[in-house]
Structure formats: C-alpha cells, structure tokens
Amino acid sequence: MTEQHGTIESHPLHQGEAAETFPPTPEFRAAANLQDSSVYWRAAQDPEAYWAERARDLRWTKPFTEVLDWSNPPFAKWFADGELNVAANCLDRHVAAGLGDRVAIHFEGEPGDTRSLTYAELTHEVKRAANMLTSLGVTAGDRVAIYMPMIPEAVIAMLAVVRLGAAHSVVFGGFSAESLRARIDDAEAELVITADGGYRKGRVSALKPTVDDALALHGGGSTVQNVLVVQRTDQGVEMQSGRDLWWHEEITAYDDQHEARGFPAENPLFILYTSGTTGKPKGILHTSGGYLTQVSATHRDVFDLKPETDVYWCTADVGWITGHSYVVYGPLANGATQVIYEGTPETPDWGRWWSIIQKYGVSIFYTAPTAIRACMKVGRQVPEQYDLSSIRVLGSVGEPINPEAWRWYREVIGAGTAPIVDTWWQTETGAIMISPLPGLTSLKPGSAQVPQPGIDVSIVNDAGERVDRGQGGLLTVRRPWPSMVRGIWGDPDRFVDTYWSKFGDQYFAGDGARVDDDGDIWLLGRVDDVMNVSGHRLSTAEIESALVEHHAVAESAVVGADDETTGQAVVAFVILKSQQQLLTPEEAEQELKKHVAAQIGAIARPRQVFVVTELPKTRSGKIMRRLLKDAAEGREIGDTTTLADTSVMQTISDRVRSEK
Ligand code: PRX
Numbered sequence: 001m002t003e004q005h006g007t008i009e010s011h012p013l014h015q016g017e018a019a020e021t022f023p024p025t026p027e028f029r030a031a032a033n034l035q036d037s038s039v040y041w042r043a044a045q046d047p048e049a050y051w052a053e054r055a056r057d058l059r060w061t062k063p064f065t066e067v068l069d070w071s072n073p074p075f076a077k078w079f080a081d082g083e084l085n086v087a088a089n090c091l092d093r094h095v096a097a098g099l100g101d102r103v104a105i106h107f108e109g110e111p112g113d114t115r116s117l118t119y120a121e122l123t124h125e126v127k128r129a130a131n132m133l134t135s136l137g138v139t140a141g142d143r144v145a146i147y148m149p150m151i152p153e154a155v156i157a158m159l160a161v162v163r164l165g166a167a168h169s170v171v172f173g174g175f176s177a178e179s180l181r182a183r184i185d186d187a188e189a190e191l192v193i194t195a196d197g198g199y200r201k202g203r204v205s206a207l208k209p210t211v212d213d214a215l216a217l218h219g220g221g222s223t224v225q226n227v228l229v230v231q232r233t234d235q236g237v238e239m240q241s242g243r244d245l246w247w248h249e250e251i252t253a254y255d256d257q258h259e260a261r262g263f264p265a266e267n268p269l270f271i272l273y274t275s276g277t278t279g280k281p282k283g284i285l286h287t288s289g290g291y292l293t294q295v296s297a298t299h300r301d302v303f304d305l306k307p308e309t310d311v312y313w314c315t316a317d318v319g320w321i322t323g324h325s326y327v328v329y330g331p332l333a334n335g336a337t338q339v340i341y342e343g344t345p346e347t348p349d350w351g352r353w354w355s356i357i358q359k360y361g362v363s364i365f366y367t368a369p370t371a372i373r374a375c376m377k378v379g380r381q382v383p384e385q386y387d388l389s390s391i392r393v394l395g396s397v398g399e400p401i402n403p404e405a406w407r408w409y410r411e412v413i414g415a416g417t418a419p420i421v422d423t424w425w426q427t428e429t430g431a432i433m434i435s436p437l438p439g440l441t442s443l444k445p446g447s448a449q450v451p452q453p454g455i456d457v458s459i460v461n462d463a464g465e466r467v468d469r470g471q472g473g474l475l476t477v478r479r480p481w482p483s484m485v486r487g488i489w490g491d492p493d494r495f496v497d498t499y500w501s502k503f504g505d506q507y508f509a510g511d512g513a514r515v516d517d518d519g520d521i522w523l524l525g526r527v528d529d530v531m532n533v534s535g536h537r538l539s540t541a542e543i544e545s546a547l548v549e550h551h552a553v554a555e556s557a558v559v560g561a562d563d564e565t566t567g568q569a570v571v572a573f574v575i576l577k578s579q580q581q582l583l584t585p586e587e588a589e590q591e592l593k594k595h596v597a598a599q600i601g602a603i604a605r606p607r608q609v610f611v612v613t614e615l616p617k618t619r620s621g622k623i624m625r626r627l628l629k630d631a632a633e634g635r636e637i638g639d640t641t642t643l644a645d646t647s648v649m650q651t652i653s654d655r656v657r658s659e660k
Helices: 026-031 038-045 047-055 086-090 092-099 119-135 152-163 177-187 208-216 247-253 289-302 321-333 352-360 369-378 403-413 492-500 540-548 585-599 625-632 648-659
Strands: 103-108 114-118 143-147 167-170 191-195 197-200 203-206 226-230 244-246 268-274 282-287 311-314 337-341 364-367 393-397 420-423 457-460 472-477 507-515 521-526 530-533 536-539 553-563 567-576 608-611
Touching (some): 038 047, 086 152, 086 321, 092 119, 119 152, 119 247, 143 177, 152 167, 152 268, 167 177, 177 208, 177 268, 177 282, 208 226, 226 247, 268 321, 282 289, 289 321, 311 321, 321 337, 337 352, 369 403, 403 420, 457 507, 530 553, 536 540, 540 553, 540 567, 540 585, 585 608
Parallel strands (some): 103 337, 143 191, 311 337, 311 364, 364 393, 393 420, 530 567, 567 608
Antiparallel strands (some): 103 114, 268 282, 507 521
C-alpha cells in the first residue's frame, strides 16, 4: 500500500498509530559533522547571522557587508554588495588549496566506458571551455541553453557558462523539440550546447536532431546563433554550416589560461523551467551568492559530508533542480568526490546501480522513492549480490517516501543502520528546506521532519495562521532564505501571483502537510493542479493543452492518479471531435499517448487515455477533476450533486472499470 498521496485523514498517524523512531547510532553521532542540536536554536535567534557565517565559507572576490535586503518583498537580495565567481568556488579554490589531485567526478557511461576527472583536470577543462565560449560571443548576462546527456561535458558546460557570468538554462534531454524551443525562446538563448546523443536503456538516444527540429519550428527564425555539439555516441548527425560546431574540434584552439572574474552575488546563475498550474512552464530564476551558500551548507550538513573520505552519488539528471544543486553546485563547492552515471538503473540489468556502489565504494547515496519502489518490485535478491557496506548515509527526494519503501531502503541498501534523510524542497527553494540531520534527528519513516537551521517553515490554515500540532494545513515559508527563487524569468507578476498572493507575507509552496505531536512535518502532496510523476513535476493544464492541440480532440481533462511505482501517473479523459468518431477508442488512445510524448516529452506520456462522450462539469461549466481522480483510482465516486448532469460520472466510471 502506498499512503504517500493519501489524505490527511488516511494518514497512519491520524489513526492513532505511534510512529517508530530510529535514533542515530552512537558511532554515527560521535563522528557526525553536526552533533549539537543547539545549531537550530542559534540559527533561529539570528538567521541572518547564521547564513552570513555559512556564506563566509565561500571565497568572495569582494566581501559582502549587507546580508539580506528585504526592502522590496517578495524580491529578496542576499549578500548583494559582495562579489564572487561561482565556478571558481567549485574549482580553482580547491586546486589552490592543494586538492587538485582529488577526484571530482567518477564518470560511468551506460555502455561501460569510464573516466575520472580530478579537480585539477576539471578546472583545466572548464577554463578551456570558458575561453571557447568567450570566442563564441558569450558574455556576462547572456543565456546559454544546455541540452545534454549525463556526461562530464554537461557539468563542464554549466560551469564554463557561469564562470563568464552568463546564465544557463538546462533543458532535460527527455523533453521534446517543442518544449526545448519554448525554453530557448523564453530565455532568448543565443547558444545551445548539446551532444549528438546519449546512451539510455542500451540504445542511442538522439539529441542533436531534436535541437535541429526545435530550431526549425515556427519558420526557423530564433535567437540562437550557434549550436555546439559534444561527440558522445558518434551516430551521424547533420551539421549546419555557419551555425553548428563540434566541441572537440573547437576546443583544440583554446588553452587553460582563464582568470575568473567576480560577479555580484545577485548576478543570475541559471534559469530552470518547471511546471506550474497553467500550460506555460515557469522559468525559475536563481542567482549566485545565496544559492551557492545554501546548497553547499545543506549538502555538507544533511549528508554529513566528509569530502576527504566520502564518495557521494546523486542519481538525478542535471536537467532537474536536484542535478543542479546536488550534482553540480553543492558537491563541487564542497570539494566532494562523486559518481556520475549516464544511464538507467536497469541497464544492462537491475544490478547496475549496486555494482556502481560496490565499484566506487559509494558512501552517500541520494535517489528518489520511485526508483526505490521499482527496485523493491524487482526484489532484494538483486542488491544482495553486491557489497554495499560502504554506504553510510541514504537520501530521498522528489515525493513523500512511503514507510514501506523507507524500511526496504534502510534494511537492504543501508544494512539496517544507515540514516535516511528524506529531503523536502523544490525547484523554487533551490536547496533542501526540510530534512532530518543524520547525527541529530531520530528518524521517522515517511516524514521529512525538521526545517533546516535558519529556515522558517510553517504549516498554516487558509487564513495563514499556524495550525496546532496534530493538524494538517498548507506549507509556507515565512522568512526569506538564501537560495530562494528570485523571480520567474520575464514575468514578475506571475511570481507574485503564484507564490505570494495567497498569504501576502509567506511563500506558498503548493504542498499540503501535517505536523505531528512531536512537531515533525509530514508532506502530503500537492494541493494544486500539479502532478508528481516519478518525482517529476507535470502540470495538468500543460498536458490538457497538448491534447486539445491534436486535431481529433475536442476537449480534455487530465488528473494525476495514484500509481504504485511512479507515485502518480497521468490519466487523461478526452472527448473526440464528432467527425473523428471513425477512430476506435483504442486507436485514439495509442495515438494520443504518442502525441503527448512528442509534444512535451516521454515523461508526460499518459498511462491511460479514456475516450468519453462527456466530462463532469458543474453548472457553471467547471470540470470536476476530483471526480475523475476518484474514477481513475477506482474509488467510489464522491459527491456529484453539483454536477450539471449527474449521470456523466456513472458512464465514465463504467468506462474506466471496463478497462481494468
Ligand atoms: O510536492 C513536493 C515534491 O516535489 C515538489 C517539488 O518538485 P520539483 O520542483 O520538481 O523538485 C523536486 C526535487 C526537489 C514539491 O512541491 N517533493 C519534493 N521532495 C519531497 C516532496 N514531497 C514530499 N517529500 C519530499 N521529500
């Protein structure tokens, strides 16, 4: 049973069960980076002083004198008069400290090729790439789109861009040409960095042809001047003369003499698009000094990182915020040694992840509940064939982890002793906001538990008042935090509207949560029209608009239905145009699944598409998605009395049942 998307009432604690807790072992606590719980109290007394102290762990080319400027809420500025170079903090600083020979990245390609890069080597590569980008005209303030597989050049490209004071917009390699183009246009990117392809599930998955398709859309004119292509898979790709350049050919002209300039702390670092409640993805803007402060501090604290001895591995792709904060910026700012793996966990078989842990002696492992559930389904006999004794901390992110998966993760992967840090955060928060600290917190399976030191999270009622212990409500953040979203690219009104209009002075995260009697926080899923599929955010509105763009579709409604493996799955209900009744429902279903994948990307492909003749609507014409969700999840249909036609739901649920 998965209760992660259940209602507050169906929550186990609500039923009066006492949660079992797992305190840190005495050995873990004695060696932990944080052993003294007074850190919470000290940070709460003076959060700005706390964050200023953490910020001073970074190397500033011009020290800051101001900490927080909140004179124009909700637009925060942190450390605004300070200057730093984010890439130099992740690279040159460690080399200068004599750590150049430490491995930064152990890369494992899906076909089995490997490559290790020390901090000195990574710095060398990034400096050369920065020189190459400069000659292509990239300067401070520009935007560069990156559409890459999980290979070291993805990290090198990101760091080279930010070294120049420009901002990247990484687009996940699974997104379609349409989605890529919309992101390129919105950010007005002048350069796209891509690869011919990458390896996924034992096959070559093409990237450059998708870039070509994206740039050919809308009559071909775009802001893009050049496309820089990394050779990875060596399959033939077309190169458009005057526009497209091979990375490996260009780079030979550049040496590694490159001085990193400092840029203001509020200089844009990156834009990352994420789904909201409307059809148009939001370009979440992050800046430099505050972001790097919080990602590096949380990476060190939450994972109890010991950069000298740990081997860290986060399985996220750099196309998502987890890949930005906990593959690129947090670990590299902390001088960590990490593993980057290109492919999927089941290639060539389900032992792949565990063999990588064994091979590199991974000690900190960070992944998503959906992956843990998929491994559970395959069975513990697979990981049990490998030596996982190097593991000492496990992390979870992206959705609530159901207690059953938590227990399996701890027992089978963590030898029954490794602490699990269940980390709640968002693209918008930039860094971890709620999580146990492994040397201090007694863990509760299924709960993200405690706000990080210096972070002021509340669970509130609709009026914005804190709820009592034992109650549920909406999750908000009261005080600004260093890595907070600075705005939605090109749309300041939407930023205010989406996050600040509900409560005025509190950031509204869009999640429901409950505080238990000990004050621990339990996340209960989104309260808006955002779905969480395999830890990825998708908007119902975006998929609905892709469906109605299909010539056969008259109307559509999309819901996120509980799914045992992926947390939620996309279920679509469509009404076909009358002249399309010649398509059988089965044909329409197949065709529309393909259509959504082509329009948005494979992650948005519906699990099911139901062709129906009517949708449940209120008398004022609003679609009642709640009832469709009941039907998709096979539940009794809720209250239908407000429907204009109460018989509609009966027909729809009969239709859904006939599929089962
Ligand atoms: O609903 C929450 C869920 O993921 C959403 C944020 O999605 P995204 O911006 O794509 O970032 C995902 C990776 C940080 C949140 O609003 N979420 C994320 N982590 C957790 C979670 N829900 C419960 N528990 C978590 N640990």
